[in-house]
Amino acid sequence: xxxxxxTLRAVAVLAAFLVLPLLVGQTEHKVMAHMQGxxxxxxxxxxxxxxxxxxxxVKFVQKEDLTPAAADKRVFRFAPAIALVxxxxxxxxxxxxxxxxxxxxxxxxxxxLAIIGVGIIGTLMAGWASANKYALLGAMRAAAQLLxxxxxxxxxxxxxxxxxxxxxxxxxxxxxxxxxxxxxxxGAVVFLTAAVAELQRPPxxxxxADSEIVFGAYTEYTGLRFAFFLLSEYAGIVVxxxxxxxxxxxxxxxxxxxxxxxxxxxxxxxxxxIVIIWLRVAWPRLREDQLQRLAWLVLVPLALGQLLLTGAVxxxxxx
Amino acid sequence: MSGLVPGIxxxxxxxxxxxxxxxxxxxxxxxxxxxxxRSRGVIALLEENCTSCMLCARECPDWCIYIDSHKETIxxxxxxxxxxxxxxxxRFAIDFSLCMYCGICIEVCPFDALHWSPQFEYAELDIRxxxxxxxxxxxxxxxxxxxxxxxxxxxxxxxxxxxxxxxxAAGLVAGGRPARVxxxxxxxxxxxxPTPPVEPMxxxxxxxxxxxxxxxxxxxxxxxxxxxxxxx
Numbered sequence: 001x002x003x004x005x006x007t008l009r010a011v012a013v014l015a016a017f018l019v020l021p022l023l024v025g026q027t028e029h030k031v032m033a034h035m036q037g038x039x040x041x042x043x044x045x046x047x048x049x050x051x052x053x054x055x056x057x058v059k060f061v062q063k064e065d066l067t068p069a070a071a072d073k074r075v076f077r078f079a080p081a082i083a084l085v086x087x088x089x090x091x092x093x094x095x096x097x098x099x100x101x102x103x104x105x106x107x108x109x110x111x112x113l114a115i116i117g118v119g120i121i122g123t124l125m126a127g128w129a130s131a132n133k134y135a136l137l138g139a140m141r142a143a144a145q146l147l148x149x150x151x152x153x154x155x156x157x158x159x160x161x162x163x164x165x166x167x168x169x170x171x172x173x174x175x176x177x178x179x180x181x182x183x184x185x186x187g188a189v190v191f192l193t194a195a196v197a198e199l200q201r202p203p204x205x206x207x208x209a210d211s212e213i214v215f216g217a218y219t220e221y222t223g224l225r226f227a228f229f230l231l232s233e234y235a236g237i238v239v240x241x242x243x244x245x246x247x248x249x250x251x252x253x254x255x256x257x258x259x260x261x262x263x264x265x266x267x268x269x270x271x272x273x274i275v276i277i278w279l280r281v282a283w284p285r286l287r288e289d290q291l292q293r294l295a296w297l298v299l300v301p302l303a304l305g306q307l308l309l310t311g312a313v314x315x316x317x318x319x
Numbered sequence: 320m321s322g323l324v325p326g327i328x329x330x331x332x333x334x335x336x337x338x339x340x341x342x343x344x345x346x347x348x349x350x351x352x353x354x355x356x357r358s359r360g361v362i363a364l365l366e367e368n369c370t371s372c373m374l375c376a377r378e379c380p381d382w383c384i385y386i387d388s389h390k391e392t393i394x395x396x397x398x399x400x401x402x403x404x405x406x407x408x409x410r411f412a413i414d415f416s417l418c419m420y421c422g423i424c425i426e427v428c429p430f431d432a433l434h435w436s437p438q439f440e441y442a443e444l445d446i447r448x449x450x451x452x453x454x455x456x457x458x459x460x461x462x463x464x465x466x467x468x469x470x471x472x473x474x475x476x477x478x479x480x481x482x483x484x485x486x487x488a489a490g491l492v493a494g495g496r497p498a499r500v501x502x503x504x505x506x507x508x509x510x511x512x513p514t515p516p517v518e519p520m521x522x523x524x525x526x527x528x529x530x531x532x533x534x535x536x537x538x539x540x541x542x543x544x545x546x547x548x549x550x551x
Contacts, residue, residue, distance in 0.1 A: 035334040039344040282330040 021234035083122025138216020363459035
């Protein structure tokens with residue numbers, strides 16, 4: 001791989017990383033509005049407020065960049081980058097077309113799961129460095145949430161890896177058959193639930209529950225750094241949607257997969273992103289103890305059962 | 320747990336159903352709002368009808384109407400006739416920073432000089448600009464909607480009833496004044512003239528008491544007062 005190719009791939013991933021979260025964000029604006037009987041943004045950019053998030057970005061840039069006097073300043077300033085970059089790295093390992101992925105890794109499923117877990121450190125750093133009790137509480141909640149939901153998520157992914165006999169995302173998609181939709185359905189439900197919880201999206205948004213702890217770990221942030229945290233949330237939706245599409249929906253599989261495979265992957269991921277938005281609109285926030293209960297008493301057994309089912313089917317069919 | 324799954328599915332169904340329906344958003348600055356009839360937006364002044372009688376200014380609960388006027392003498396039109404005077408309106412202003420939109424001024428105006436207009440877009444950057452003088456109040460007149468149609472089976476409007484009344488009888492009481500037809504006592508004095516056909520405005524019970532009844536009632540009241548005094 002030449003230096004030029006590496007640069008091109010990096011630029012392509014960066015472009016996708018900067019464009020897709022905005023697309024998801026704008027979709028959320030509009031879908032959520034219409035689900036609530038509203039119109040959503042209508043002015044920015046002229047046509048149905050398509051440039052609303054651009055305008056928001058301009059606003060964030062103009063805002064004063066505050067650092068609390070009691071804060072651990074270096075950690076405080078560095079935290080948004082820690083929260084944001086893991087999703088960029090994760091995006092580079094996701095295959096979107098037969099043979100097309102920015103970084104070819106032998107065990108990309110493991111890599112992506114590992115790198116997504118790093119993002120939480122940014123939230124922890126933000127909460128701890130803010131010298132604010134709400135921020136600290138939010139960070140602790142985020143950490144507890146990650147701990148409890150990482151396990152079912154890893155179990156669900158390992159079930160798919162077991163079914164495909166491969167730890168590489170591209171290998172999983174290659175092995176995928178349509179009847180996996182039914183076979184891996186419990187795992188898919190577990191993965192989606194755990195993904196929403198990891199993204200701290202409603203109904204699992206206790207770390208930023210505004211009625212309890214202001215805005216959690218991001219309470220003290222303003223301007224561009226706050227925007228980075230928001231961007232990391234939407235980048236997380238993009239990464240999780242792509243992961244779900246690749247692991248459970250067969251990625252590029254579909255009619256004319258040879259030419260339109262990338263379109264299939266993007267379309268499936270986009271549909272999942274809309275589902276994640278839909279869950280936010282439809283459901284209220286869980287309580288912190290209900291969240292833990294759901295993770296340990298429902299999702300983990302369900303994921304273990306899926307693993308058992310996958311293993312049994314493989315043992316019987318001998319593939 | 321049994322009610323949980325139907326519940327969360329119901330939540331999803333509700334939001335999707337809402338998404339397929341038209342939105343409720345009022346795109347106000349772009350689309351005019353649909354106001355109910357008789358909306359109270361602003362008070363319009365029909366200056367020609369105003370006689371500077373000050374009823375509105377005096378009835379206004381928060382004293383937000385300012386009226387200045389002077390009298391002008393109109394010379395007699397016939398030789399030896401009497402000069403007449405009339406009021407000329409110099410200033411009529413409503414301070415909409417004080418107005419509470421009760422509409423009492425409009426109710427009391429005997430000459431229909433004040434009207435409700437549904438226009439409401441007259442916000443100002445300076446509160447002092449909310450005092451609208453008579454030329455500005457007059458500009459709202461074209462925006463006043465026509466009166467709402469009467470309900471079915473309702474009585475005729477007052478002006479229609481007045482114009483449909485049969486002409487007054489020729490024979491009048493001495494002094495040129497028409498008899499007050501509502502008073503039975505007055506009617507008794509002019510028993511010779513034909514009584515008016517109907518008195519639709521007053522039900523029979525509202526007729527005044529007879530002289531004998533009045534005397535009896537007065538003695539009753541006096542008695543009560545005496546008793547009350549003794550009790551104390």
